[in-house]
Amino acid sequence: MSLSRILNSKKIRFSAVFALFLIFVNYQTAVKAQADTSLGKAPDTILNVAEHEAGAEAAGHEAAHGADEKFDPTTVIMEHIADSHTWHLWGHTSIGLPVILYTDKGIESFSSSAFHHGEEAYEGKFYTYKLIEDKIFAVNASGAIDKEASAKVYDFSITKNILAIWISVALLIIIFSSVSSSYKKREGKAPKGLQSFIEPIILFVRDEIARPNIGYKYNKFMPLLLTLFFFIWINNLLGLIPLFPGGANVTGNIFMTFVLSFIVLVVVNLNGNKYYWKHILLPDVPWWLYPIMIPVEIIGVISKPFALMIRLYANISAGHIIVLSLIALIFIFKSIALAPVSVAFVLFMDVLELLVAFLQAFIFTMLTALFIGTAVDEHHH
Amino acid sequence: MDKLFEGLLNHHIGFVVWSTLAFVILFVLLRALAWKPILGAIHERERHIESALQAAENAKAEMARLTSENESLLKEARAERDLILKEAKELREKMIAESRATAQAEGAKMIEKARIEIEGQKAAALAEVKNQVSSLSIEIAEKILRSEFADQSKQEALVSDLLKEVKLN
Numbered sequence: 001m002s003l004s005r006i007l008n009s010k011k012i013r014f015s016a017v018f019a020l021f022l023i024f025v026n027y028q029t030a031v032k033a034q035a036d037t038s039l040g041k042a043p044d045t046i047l048n049v050a051e052h053e054a055g056a057e058a059a060g061h062e063a064a065h066g067a068d069e070k071f072d073p074t075t076v077i078m079e080h081i082a083d084s085h086t087w088h089l090w091g092h093t094s095i096g097l098p099v100i101l102y103t104d105k106g107i108e109s110f111s112s113s114a115f116h117h118g119e120e121a122y123e124g125k126f127y128t129y130k131l132i133e134d135k136i137f138a139v140n141a142s143g144a145i146d147k148e149a150s151a152k153v154y155d156f157s158i159t160k161n162i163l164a165i166w167i168s169v170a171l172l173i174i175i176f177s178s179v180s181s182s183y184k185k186r187e188g189k190a191p192k193g194l195q196s197f198i199e200p201i202i203l204f205v206r207d208e209i210a211r212p213n214i215g216y217k218y219n220k221f222m223p224l225l226l227t228l229f230f231f232i233w234i235n236n237l238l239g240l241i242p243l244f245p246g247g248a249n250v251t252g253n254i255f256m257t258f259v260l261s262f263i264v265l266v267v268v269n270l271n272g273n274k275y276y277w278k279h280i281l282l283p284d285v286p287w288w289l290y291p292i293m294i295p296v297e298i299i300g301v302i303s304k305p306f307a308l309m310i311r312l313y314a315n316i317s318a319g320h321i322i323v324l325s326l327i328a329l330i331f332i333f334k335s336i337a338l339a340p341v342s343v344a345f346v347l348f349m350d351v352l353e354l355l356v357a358f359l360q361a362f363i364f365t366m367l368t369a370l371f372i373g374t375a376v377d378e379h380h381h
Numbered sequence: 382m383d384k385l386f387e388g389l390l391n392h393h394i395g396f397v398v399w400s401t402l403a404f405v406i407l408f409v410l411l412r413a414l415a416w417k418p419i420l421g422a423i424h425e426r427e428r429h430i431e432s433a434l435q436a437a438e439n440a441k442a443e444m445a446r447l448t449s450e451n452e453s454l455l456k457e458a459r460a461e462r463d464l465i466l467k468e469a470k471e472l473r474e475k476m477i478a479e480s481r482a483t484a485q486a487e488g489a490k491m492i493e494k495a496r497i498e499i500e501g502q503k504a505a506a507l508a509e510v511k512n513q514v515s516s517l518s519i520e521i522a523e524k525i526l527r528s529e530f531a532d533q534s535k536q537e538a539l540v541s542d543l544l545k546e547v548k549l550n
Contacts, residue, residue: 150391155392156395156399162395162400169406176419177414177415180418184422188426202419223412223417226416227404231404253396255396258397259401260404
């Protein structure tokens with residue numbers, strides 16, 4: 001078959017590039033090892049890499065701070081994909097985002113630049129705060145975490161991801177209100193410009209996602225499905241851009257995917273009809289199986305959106321981690337010669353991520369439509 | 382496990398609240414600003430296209446119907462024309478025949494009349510001729526008699542002859 005031939009040729013090409021890459025890596029490490037031993041030093045770098053790969057968790061923040069010249073890829077990558085109280089732009093320039101704290105004594109807010117990247121504690125109105133691993137803790141006079149006080153501090157800060165969400169929300173509103181106005185201007189005519197780019201996607205969501213999965217009641221759920229689809233998609237795409245307006249890992253944040261899937265959970269169960277609830281509470285099994293079946297069905301209700309949450313989070317985070325790891329190779333081996341290989345792989349990954357960005361938005365929306373479809377299905381089964 | 386979830390609410394409740402708020406606002410705004418008008422417009426356009434296609438289909442059917450109607454009308458007209466022509470022909474033939482018959486009768490009548498006239502004229506002419514002949518013969522006879530009886534003696538001889546013939550009974 002022609003398909004398998006293409007697959008084969010791609011595999012061959014991929015493995016050729018990969019082999020080249022491995023040769024390069026081996027050569028580099030060999031050279032490095034020779035140089036290191038000739039200087040009478042232990043091969044620090046390689047050991048470090050091995051150590052970090054073996055125990056990524058263990059080689060945490062402290063290690064990175066302990067040896068300031070040593071490069072710790074795990075910390076760097078985790079910092080990049082995690083939410084932050086500052087938005088790093090370039091070099092030492094970063095935007096201090098507003099910190100809003102809800103404490104048992106009241107609300108207080110200040111700029112996160114007061115923390116000086118976590119190096120200094122900030123004395124607020126009620127407690128003294130310190131940024132540890134980009135999380136705000138209340139500290140006591142000696143600078144140690146005050147656990148009791150920390151438990152009373154709730155962080156409502158406008159973090160990097162929140163700002164990124166606002167940017168994407170603003171972008172979506174600008175894009176779609178302009179598209180909508182062009183529908184009003186060119187009523188009944190063929191689409192044009194941005195409209196002709198957006199319309200097939202809207203039709204795709206309607207004809208390939210909503211209609212086949214929900215059935216004739218699809219119209220009611222179209223706004224939610226479209227909002228979910230475009231929100232996830234634009235955030236996936238913005239996450240791929242390394243520079244300022246993008247770069248925040250919004251859809252790779254498990255709390256974001258939690259919010260989205262929780263909304264799906266609520267919508268699905270609020271729209272569930274009597275057949276849906278009968279299927280859960282009175283399944284078609286002998287009565288003595290109910291003690292097993294009902295908990296299983298209830299777990300099913302929760303696990304469906306849970307799978308949505310994990311799937312989106314894991315896919316997007318994994319993509320970011322791979323890209324960052326490939327870039328980190330340059331710093332691990334401290335060689336600019338590795339850059340072309342790294343960049344080539346990153347380019348490949350980015351193109352793949354473009355596809356994944358669309359695919360994950362599609363899958364999330366499609367499964368949402370499917371769950372809604374099972375909840376509103378009229379047929380008894 | 383406890384360690385994993387420690388401070389979860391403290392550090393992440395804000396993100397959950399803000400992102401939920403942002404998504405809900407986005408949903409409400411986009412539903413009002415974009416999805417309803419866009420989906421409405423798309424639906425309207427699709428309906429329009431569908432109805433236009435339907436109208437075209439209808440027009441085609443109507444066209445076909447009209448064509449077939451025309452054809453049948455034409456056929457009918459042709460048949461009617463043929464009928465009219467046939468009738469006209471028949472009428473003509475009848476008229477010709479009729480007029481011929483009338484002419485013949487008229488001719489016969491005229492001939493008869495002429496014959497009677499001729500007959501009358503002939504009789505009159507014959508009567509004239511008879512009269513002429515009789516008067517001529519009388520004249521001739523007179524003239525002969527005159528010349529015969531110019532001499533007195535002859536007259537007396539004749540009378541005596543005649544008297545002799547007439548014997549008194």
